[in-house]
Amino acid sequence: MRAVHFGAGNIGRGFVGLLLHNAGYELVFADVAAPLIDALDATPSYRVHEVGEESATHTVDGYSALNSGTNEAGVVEQIAGADVVTTAVGPNILKFVAPVIAAGIAARSADAPRVAVMACENAINATDILAAEIRKNYTGDDLDARAIFANTAVDRIVPAQDPDAGLDVTVETFFEWAIDRTPFGGEEPEIPGVTWVDDLAPYIERKLFTVNTGHATSAYFGYAAGVHKISDALADPTIRDSVNAVLQETKALLVAKHGFSEDQQQAYVEKILGRFANPHLPDTVERVGRAPLRKLSRHERFVGPAAEAAERGLSTAALEAAMAAALRFDVPEDAEAVQLQQLLSSATAEDVVAQVTGLTPEDALYERVASLVRDRQAR
Numbered sequence: 001m002r003a004v005h006f007g008a009g010n011i012g013r014g015f016v017g018l019l020l021h022n023a024g025y026e027l028v029f030a031d032v033a034a035p036l037i038d039a040l041d042a043t044p045s046y047r048v049h050e051v052g053e054e055s056a057t058h059t060v061d062g063y064s065a066l067n068s069g070t071n072e073a074g075v076v077e078q079i080a081g082a083d084v085v086t087t088a089v090g091p092n093i094l095k096f097v098a099p100v101i102a103a104g105i106a107a108r109s110a111d112a113p114r115v116a117v118m119a120c121e122n123a124i125n126a127t128d129i130l131a132a133e134i135r136k137n138y139t140g141d142d143l144d145a146r147a148i149f150a151n152t153a154v155d156r157i158v159p160a161q162d163p164d165a166g167l168d169v170t171v172e173t174f175f176e177w178a179i180d181r182t183p184f185g186g187e188e189p190e191i192p193g194v195t196w197v198d199d200l201a202p203y204i205e206r207k208l209f210t211v212n213t214g215h216a217t218s219a220y221f222g223y224a225a226g227v228h229k230i231s232d233a234l235a236d237p238t239i240r241d242s243v244n245a246v247l248q249e250t251k252a253l254l255v256a257k258h259g260f261s262e263d264q265q266q267a268y269v270e271k272i273l274g275r276f277a278n279p280h281l282p283d284t285v286e287r288v289g290r291a292p293l294r295k296l297s298r299h300e301r302f303v304g305p306a307a308e309a310a311e312r313g314l315s316t317a318a319l320e321a322a323m324a325a326a327l328r329f330d331v332p333e334d335a336e337a338v339q340l341q342q343l344l345s346s347a348t349a350e351d352v353v354a355q356v357t358g359l360t361p362e363d364a365l366y367e368r369v370a371s372l373v374r375d376r377q378a379r
Ligand SMILES: NC(=O)c1ccc[n+]([C@@H]2O[C@H](COP(=O)([O-])OP(=O)(O)OC[C@H]3O[C@@H](n4cnc5c(N)ncnc54)[C@H](O)[C@@H]3O)[C@@H](O)[C@H]2O)c1
Pocket: 006, 007, 008, 009, 010, 011, 012, 030, 031, 032, 033, 036, 068, 088, 089, 090, 091, 093, 096, 097, 120, 121, 122, 154, 155, 156, 157, 158, 159
């Protein structure tokens, strides 16, 4: 059994790669970061340190690593013989990995079993986005006879790593990898630790609009307060209250939309607040707040739930306050933060709302967000 995984970064090494290795797959990492690929190539194993109340260390070995930027032919050959292809590269990078995946699928023998392709990104239905890009690039015969595309929701906090840690990765103990089972027709791959589900929508929305909405809120309020670590942000009672208020608003939406019980969703919220507050996890407001343009886009963790809540007449005040904090995220090392600040200083509020959030004047949320942008531009 072979798995080719694109993106040997934090979640790639610390979660997806670990589970595939533990499942018995011969693991091939593909990445464009030459020093990372060289280090993986030169190092027979790395360790995943789970930190929290119960810590543990796992060893990942037996993998190989290929530079997908300079050795496309090698990656194509590996995909031609793979059972599983996964990605954890970032939602905006999927279009760049699609051509090599398409070529790898086209190179498979006609009688090979279908390869399972699963994008493990923080985005709703990221595999659909990847599959659409693969279709654009695919030149072989019937793609669906050669590949199965399944959406997933991945949840494990993997912070930016200490530069001295080498390939080792520090992660939280919690994880959840939910995968839509329906495309497999009863023949899903065996990956211990995966939760196979018949309807992914509630899982992915609950994850993105609770874990990621709350996390980003902690980051943006933490950044505004001059706090560096996410756990320190949560230790500030004012920030914790703001995060909790946001999660009460997304809870109301998730309960109304997906039928979770109030108690069930409240337990989920409390568990997540505990995860954010994990003092053993060296996670930062800069990492969690990264790419604010993506995070403020139409179907993402703020505007997504707030737009739906507004349409349903539910409160969005706390989500609006979090979005206002996001507009102040001004980290010079973050290309999207720089772009956001430039846009705020050069465009009209209406243009900012259109370009960043995709909201239109017909949306119930539109005027509220336009007003946040005007306030931000006035100060
Ligand atoms: N870190 C987490 O806590 C976490 C948890 C759940 C989901 N995610 C999601 O996983 C994805 C990756 O996040 P991360 O934290 O691991 O980021 P990361 O920056 O640590 O890793 C991304 C990797 O992708 C590589 N990459 C970039 N362009 C590439 C390309 N064209 N081809 C191949 N590789 C390429 C980078 O070199 C890097 O090694 C994101 O979608 C993120 O939202 C992250």
